[in-house]
Amino acid sequence: MALVGPAPMLKTNPFAVLRSDLRDERSATVPFPPGETHVSLARTRRFAEEPLPMLLDAYERYGPIFTLRLFHGNVVFMLGPAANHYITVSHAANFTWRDSHFRDLIGLMGDGLLTIDGEFHRRSRLIMLPAFHREHIAASLDVIVQETESALDSFKPGATVDLYAWTRRLALRVAMRALFGLDPDGAQARSIDAAGLFEEALAFYASDYLLRVFRGRFTPWARMQEAARKLDTLIYAEIQRRRASGERGSDILSLLLDAHDEDGNTLSDVQIRDEVMTLMFAGHDTTTSTVSFMFYELARQPQIVAQLLAEQDSQLDGGRARPSQLIGGELAQLEMVLDETLRMYPPAWVGPRRAVEAFEFEGRTVPARAFVNYCSWASHHLPDVFEEPEAFRPQRFTPEARAALPKGAYVPFGGGSRTCIGMRFGQLEVRTIATLILSRFTLEQSPGFELSIRQMPTISPKHGLPMIVRERSAAATSLPAAA
Ligand code: HEM
Numbered sequence: 001m002a003l004v005g006p007a008p009m010l011k012t013n014p015f016a017v018l019r020s021d022l023r024d025e026r027s028a029t030v031p032f033p034p035g036e037t038h039v040s041l042a043r044t045r046r047f048a049e050e051p052l053p054m055l056l057d058a059y060e061r062y063g064p065i066f067t068l069r070l071f072h073g074n075v076v077f078m079l080g081p082a083a084n085h086y087i088t089v090s091h092a093a094n095f096t097w098r099d100s101h102f103r104d105l106i107g108l109m110g111d112g113l114l115t116i117d118g119e120f121h122r123r124s125r126l127i128m129l130p131a132f133h134r135e136h137i138a139a140s141l142d143v144i145v146q147e148t149e150s151a152l153d154s155f156k157p158g159a160t161v162d163l164y165a166w167t168r169r170l171a172l173r174v175a176m177r178a179l180f181g182l183d184p185d186g187a188q189a190r191s192i193d194a195a196g197l198f199e200e201a202l203a204f205y206a207s208d209y210l211l212r213v214f215r216g217r218f219t220p221w222a223r224m225q226e227a228a229r230k231l232d233t234l235i236y237a238e239i240q241r242r243r244a245s246g247e248r249g250s251d252i253l254s255l256l257l258d259a260h261d262e263d264g265n266t267l268s269d270v271q272i273r274d275e276v277m278t279l280m281f282a283g284h285d286t287t288t289s290t291v292s293f294m295f296y297e298l299a300r301q302p303q304i305v306a307q308l309l310a311e312q313d314s315q316l317d318g319g320r321a322r323p324s325q326l327i328g329g330e331l332a333q334l335e336m337v338l339d340e341t342l343r344m345y346p347p348a349w350v351g352p353r354r355a356v357e358a359f360e361f362e363g364r365t366v367p368a369r370a371f372v373n374y375c376s377w378a379s380h381h382l383p384d385v386f387e388e389p390e391a392f393r394p395q396r397f398t399p400e401a402r403a404a405l406p407k408g409a410y411v412p413f414g415g416g417s418r419t420c421i422g423m424r425f426g427q428l429e430v431r432t433i434a435t436l437i438l439s440r441f442t443l444e445q446s447p448g449f450e451l452s453i454r455q456m457p458t459i460s461p462k463h464g465l466p467m468i469v470r471e472r473s474a475a476a477t478s479l480p481a482a483a
Contacts, residue, residue: 002268003123005111006098014213017103018072021371025073028367030358032074035067044070048209051350051455055079055378065364071209075101076372078361079379085408086361087353087374088415094359097418100352101371102457104212105281107221108201108228111271112278113421121417127267128275128421131255137424138327139250140178144432147173155441155469163443164292164465167433171284171291172198174429179279181251182238192230198280201227205457228277235273243269252279283422286347287429289460293345294337294434296465297392299445304394307333308438309472319439326431327424336394338430339402342412344392347458349377351414376411377459385409443467 035058036043047054047070055077058066064080078087087095096117098106106115113124130136151170155161172195176182182189189195204212204224215221239257241247248254253276260266267275298305311333315325329335351374358368366372381389385406386396395401402410413420420426437443446466454462 002271003120003127003265005271006116006120014215018213021073024369025367028358028370030365030367032067032370033065033076033364033366034062035069037067037069037074039069043068044209048456050453051375052377052381055375056381059378059382063362065361065366074370076355076366076370077378078372078374080382081379081385081406081408083361083408084374084376084379084411084415087351087372088411088418089408091359092416092418094356095353095372096356097353099354101373102352105205105457108204108224109278109281110274112274112276114278114282123261123265124267124271124275125417125421126261127259127265128256131252131259132421132424134327134424136250136252136255137428138323140174140425141323141326141428141432143178144174144429145436147177148433148436152436152440157441157469157471160446160466160468161443162464163295163467164288164461167291168284168288169195170433171288171429172280175280175284177251178425179252179283180235180238180276181249181253182234188234188238192234194231194234197227197231200224201231202281202285206454209456231277232273235276236269239269239272252276279422282348282420283425285458285460286422287426287433289345289347289458290338290341290426290430291433292461292465294341294430295437295443295467296445296451296461297341297344298337299443299467301392304337304392305438305442308337312435312439316435316439321432321435326435327428329427329431331431331435333394334431334434336397338427338434339397339410340392340394343380343386343396343410344389345453345459346376346380346412347460348412348414348420349455349459350375351411374411376414377455379409379411438472440472442470442473444470 043054047068054068058068058077059079064083065076065078067074067076069075078084098115098117103115109115111120113121113128116124147170151166151173154166173184176184176189176194182194184190184195201224204220207220211220238253242254242257248257253272256267256272256275298308311331312319315331321331325331353372353374355366355368355370355372359366380386383389386409408415413423444467446468449466451465452462453459
């Protein structure tokens, strides 16, 4: 028996949605936390451009919970370890995702794990969890290695590569093969340019917020819906083909087709489509950004690269990592670099929620139906939690230092019942790509490049990441592995 999903969102007309939000706000029975609550288009624009300084400034002025009036209404932000723990773990049941500020994602992903709540979320997650167990993730390693090695063949010493665009293409190919079992070079995928369509659908979420409100022909929304419709044809055809033939592979789609919980509940075709779309969305942007930001920082810190290379020299067999080293995160220096990258640049930077009931946190009240966000990006930049937060210091993540962090301080993968289900997959992919790049090349920052970050829906380098490719430098490996 298939699980029964949530009712469709009643209001999809964006103006009706805005009206209903304003009605909710006016019917608040308790005050919003203090903050900047007068209407300001400039503030909204500034937030869309550069939220981090605004959030850190508001934290300084108002403390760990405050309100900013953004777009058309009040938005509550809760920052810091206690706030993260409150929203994701101790009081998670009082928050929903589905009608949060990111509700537009339902237009592409439907009712996949990210956009559903409550019992349906719990049961769907139980059905899906086995597909993300260690042994299944390990089965994806070959695909990740093959795709990375073949993508690395395009690196020419002396040439400049846009590492962001390169990784994005690679991660999308990995996602198509490992999650969906679809060969990106096969006739089926190429006949509709599946990768291009997926990028086109995602472009909606990077478009100007004001344009995103409009529906109707020629709008970004219409383009996204059209791309999603074509992708659906491909996905449903593949689901039906596999159901009819019984063909299964080591990809996640194969596992979802047969997955069930202990009561015999399974996923319907529509649910599988929504989950596949959700995984493709959640799974490639995030890893792309992580690889990009990691190499951006490494290019500025040759001594850290030297430690990574020394680690490779001392621990890899003939220059190749063993699967256990990649799957288990056994390369300690690389692991700390990965953790520190995700501290400074957590791709899924904001956890959007809506409060079910009014509540109180640190002496401040929040009305029912308020938009409430936790924010890993800002929480990871609080100087009272991470000293000199702007400094890239992998040593913050030695096992001892990590264990000493307060509960909820470090949340790049969220927490509680909504912790990223693809965490192991994402970590494996980033470790593998990074190890293979480092074993063959050194990437230098392009002269004059200045990083600026865009954040819709995940944070990424706004203008790509041009880097100069060099042969791996042998001299650097003479430094010791441990700091
Ligand atoms: C470095 C890589 C990644 C990072 C930093 C990351 C981060 C996150 C975060 C912070 C959340 C929780 C969001 C919230 O609380 O609102 C999340 C949820 C999720 N992620 Fe990831 N993610 C990564 C990779 C992946 C991959 C590779 C996949 C799929 C293969 C994936 C699938 C998902 C899904 C389905 C959810 C929703 C889980 C639920 O609500 O039960 N993620 N991710």
